Amino acid sequence: MNVAAKAEAAAPNAKPAADQGRVHLAIDGPVARITFDRPAARNAMTWRMYEELAEACRTVEASREVRAVVLRGAGGKAFVAGTDIDQFRAFSSGNDGIAYEEKVESFVGALEGLSVPTIAVVEGWAVGGGMALANACDFRLATPGARFGVPIARTLGNCLSASNVQRLVATLGLDLVRRMLLLAEMPKAEEMPAGYVSIVEPEEIDARVDELCARIAGNAPITLRVTKELIRRLAHDPHAPDADLVRLTYGSADFHEGVEAFLAKRPPEWRGE
Known part of the structure; x- marks a missing residue:
């Protein structure tokens, strides 16, 4: 899977290493809301956050009431800005990369495999791991100017697993994926393929999320x-x-x-x- 910093600006991991962030799950009737909560680090994912995401997915899957899941980053500046880069300092060989990709693939796969429709709300950045998570959802809503991408060729110099490249190609098409990966492009929501993301003004996004959830819950x-x-x-x-x-x-x-x-x-x- 992907790992990225924030994209073009300073690294997103601004909080001390002790801040492991949280992933919160709130269920209100037919709607489950998953929140990535590490805003000072642009919600960059730590292992604890990945584990809590997996636990949230298990809880949703076990529920008979949940009809839709909304995923959103705390703070309104980013959905998820990749994986916490500090976690890669301990890597000593390529085998660490294999283990990492397999582990994170299980988390992305758990989200993709949810039996109820999922909605990613992207405000700001969906980068690296955040791009993979948003891409694994069924629907995406984004505020104007939100950025999507996996600029690893410019940032960390790592690579994606075959499964994540396959997911991106399936939803975005080969040409755009080439530009994202080989040129490290970070297209805005307005530049994404038709149907991939719905652009919503910030003051309207909560109402649009509620409307979409209601439509899903009625089916x-x-x-x-x-x-x-x-x-x-x-x-x-x-x-x-x-x-x-x-x-x-x-x-x-x-x-x-x-x-x-x-x-x-x-x-x-x-x-x-």
Whole structure:
């Protein structure tokens, strides 16, 4: 996976090494909110933060009520500005890089694998590890001028794992990924491919998040879960099996409820069963 400083300016890790940051999870009805809380370091991820992110994902996945997840950086200046660079000082060989990539891949994979839709709210920077996390989400909202990228060729001189390059190519296209990685470009939200990110004025972003969550929460949860899983499978295998997903959907009580509600011309009452 990616590791980056803040991009063009001074390193984001401004707080003392003792500040390990936190990742907070708050669940309010059908919406779970995950907050990366290390604002003086532009929310650069420490191992504790990665572990807390994984724990938050496990809690969300175990919930029967959560229908949407919102991920956001504290402070309004950055989503996540990479991984805390101090953590790389202990690396002594290339094997440390292998272990690091495998470990962080498990965290990004846990986010990507959530069975409910995810929304990244990007204010400021989504860099390196932050780019990977935002890219693993289903939807992205960003304030004007927000920057996206993985400028490792200019900053740390490390590389990405194949899985993270694959994710970026799948969502952004090969040409833009080449420019991000080989030229260390940091495109603004306005320059990202159509449909990748929705640009929202800062004073409107909370309302837009709530609106998007409400739309998601009103849809059939099993349909959303199955669709997310099928998209994930197809990203790795164009001939991925689907029989288990089709069987789950058509065998659900929600499917029968949807049919009856449609014929009765009434709103369906989804139960996720």
